[in-house]
Amino acid sequence: MRYRRLRLTLSRQRALWGLVFTGGFIIGFIAFFLGPMIQSIKFAFNELKINPSGFTLTYVGWENFRYALRVDPNFNQVFVETTLRILTDIPAVIIFSFFAATVLNQKFRGRTLARVIFFLPVILTAGVIYQFESGDILHELHVIATEEEVLYSSRVVTSLFLRMQMPEGFTQYVIMAVNRIPAIINASAIPILIFLAGLQGIPFSLYECAKIEGATGWESFWKITFPLISPLFLTNIVYIIVDSFTAPGNRLVELIESTAWGRNIYGVSVAMTWMYFGVIAVILLLVFAVLSRRVVYMEE
Amino acid sequence: MGRLRTARYQTTSYWASIGWSVARAILVSGICFLIIHPLLIKISSSLMTETDLYDVTVKWIPRKLSYQRVADNYLILYREMKYGVSLFNSIVLALLVSCLQLISCSVIGYGFARFKYFGSNIVFALVIFTLLVPPQMIMVPLFLNFRFFDLFGLIKTPINLLGTYWPFVLTSITGMGSKNGLFIYVMRQVFKGQPKSLEEAALVDGAGQIRTFFTIMLPGAKSALLIVFLFSFVWQYNDYHLTSLYLRNTAPLLPFRLQGLTQIFDVYKYSREYVTIVNNTAMLMFIAPLLVMYAFLQRFFVESIERTGIVG
Structure with a gap:
């Protein structure tokens, strides 16, 4: 049996294969992302009622947004808090994970064990566990004890920093970061992984070359390691933000979910999410605007 | 030889490197302790008795270890969580x-x-875009879509897919599961880093695109596949939000059972200390399978980061 074959140029053929391979995503995107997203815009301006046979929408204009901002007792506070937390976490996690990755990249005894433990938070961060821990007296006692210690030592650190004429805001930030060390370490597991993979991708010959030319370790760090790793700062910031959506202890997400499933005012919860997304988008745009020019890409 | 050795001790860089090694050892072990600290608390308090918890002098190791009690605790929880x-x-x-x-x-x-x-x-940019949108945004519409699923208007009477595994299957095969954009991104980077010549050789030798993909490309990306698998598995195992959205939180799954314990062992019926012991034991039982899996896979996991070129 002979059939007429469609004659395609090679590039057309490859384009077709490209569609075959990525087609699953395109279908999924339309069905399970774009569609729901358009619906969620509709829901934000409507009152949604679910009944056994389907759902009804009644147009309410900006009422849902007004409710979230003016009537809901918690939203404003939690919203600002969550946004500030993301903004403050980004530098802390980035600095810590970059530092940890450079340390883990060095050769020392017990490095494998250290790596195994550093990546442990990847499997230990479950929402349910977090919930349990925050209700647990033992855990609470530990938290209170460390907070007291931090409070005490923070006084020492503050006076030291003030004597060194550090800006007040910086001092505050350091103390806040110290207070949240466990959370920051847990959030750092995957950023460390990403930085580590990047560090290992830098060809050793570059360092050798620099050494022969007489560069010190400090110089080759800032002139070789830092620029070559710089694209990963962007990757990691994006990852930290994405991770914060599902991170246990994100109070805004909890509020949004309880608004939807606890109080059944779906329109309001969707309106809250849109505001959340708006702020995230602004943060991302700012980060890109500031960083994208300074990032160095190695030529391939 | 001996003189060379003594000369080594006199250089400052030698002492600096020793100093750094010590500082590094302290730092690394300190951070490691912080990370496994919650785990240690769980292990030690699952072995304790209520009096140990009252006792201020007992911090990590219980005063009297009674195997019977500990075994009883585990058995009770084994039954209660099914x-x-x-x-x-x-x-x-x-x-x-x-x-x-x-x-x-x-x-x-x-x-x-x-x-x-x-x-x-543009389509690839959309992959990244799906990551950046908080999943709560499409939570309610997705719920409704699966509650009244009509296959994009093809079926007259909508069917209810909630309570079945279909929502998971449908979103997973289309790469729309939670954080799947990340996996797609990682796999793209890895495949980009592989040499094209192998693939072309296979094509010239007459293997089709699909066969090339399965026999040439996939085996070459083994370590990245393992990482994606591990993450995907762990995130699903730990997931509460999405799973309770699709299955309701009465489904016989471990996270729901774990949460259900708060109703069974509450502080009004039992002492706070007993609830603490039970909770910690239960959390340990929840994490244990993942820890076992990680213990087996960590070798590949930790080593393979070096070769995946995830960030390529």
């Missing part, structure tokens, strides 16, 4: 989801790595 069945269900669901996501994300990632078509860059 541990065997729920663990089995949780693992089956996590395996289903992670295997489907592994297949779909590697196929899609390969498509983006090797083929260009009109607008393929």
Whole structure:
């Protein structure tokens, strides 16, 4: 049996294969992302009622947004808090994970064990566990004890920093970061992984070359390691933000979910999410605007 | 020889490197302790008795270790959580989801790595976009879509897919599961880093695109596949939000059973200390399978980061 074959140029053929391979995503995107997203815009301006046979929408204009901002007792506070937390976490996690990755990249005894433990938070961060821990007296006692210690030592650190004429805001930030060390370490597991993979991708010959030319370790760090790793700062910031959506202890997400499933005012919860997304988008745009020019890409 | 050795001790750089090693050892072990600290608390308090918890002098190691009591605690929890069945269900669901996501994300990632078509860059940008949108935004519409599923208007009477595994299957095979954009991105980077010549040789020798993908490309990306699998499995196993959205939180899965314990062992019926012991034991039982899996896979996991070129 002979059939007429469609004659395609090679590039057309490859384009077709490209569609075959990525087609699953395109279908999924339309069905399970774009569609729901358009619906969620509709829901934000409507009152949604679910009944056994389907759902009804009644147009309410900006009422849902007004409710979230003016009537809901918690939203404003939690919203600002969550946004500030993301903004403050980004530098802390980035600095810590970059530092940890450079340390883990060095050769020392017990490095494998250290790596195994550093990546442990990847499997230990479950929402349910977090919930349990925050209700647990033992855990609470530990938290209170460390907070007291931090409070005490923070006084020492503050006076030291003030004597060194550090800006007040910086001092505050350091103390806040110290207070949240466990959370920051847990959030750092995957950023460390990403930085580590990047560090290992830098060809050793570059360092050798620099050494022969007489560069010190400090110089080759800032002139070789830092620029070559710089694209990963962007990757990691994006990852930290994405991770914060599902991170246990994100109070805004909890509020949004309880608004939807606890109080059944779906329109309001969707309106809250849109505001959340708006702020995230602004943060991302700012980060890109500031960083994208300074990032160095190695030529391939 | 001896003189050379003494000369080494006199250089400042030698002492500096010793100093750094010590500082590094202290730092690394300190951070490691912080990370496993919650785990240690759970282990030690699951072995304690109530009097140990009252006792201020007892910090980590219980005064009297009674195997009978500890075994009793574990047995009670085993029964209350229906541990065997729920663990089995949780693992089956996590395996289903992670295997489907592994297949779909590697196929899609390969498509983006090797083929260009009109607008393929925009489609890839959309992959990243799906990551950046908080999943809560499409939570309510997705819920309704699966509650009244009509296959995009093809079926007259909508069917209810909630309470079945279909929502997981449908979102996983289309690369729309939670954080799948990340997996697609990783797989794309990995496939991009592989040499094109191997693939071309296979094509010239007469293997089709699909066969090339399965026999040449996939084996070359083994370590990245393992990482994607591990993440996908762990995130599904730990997931509470999405799973309770699709299955309701009465489903016989481990996270729901664990949460259900708060109703069984509450502080009005039992002493706070007993509840603490029970909670910590239960959390340990929840984490244990993951720890066992990690213990087996960590070798590949930790080593393979070096070779995946995830960030390429």
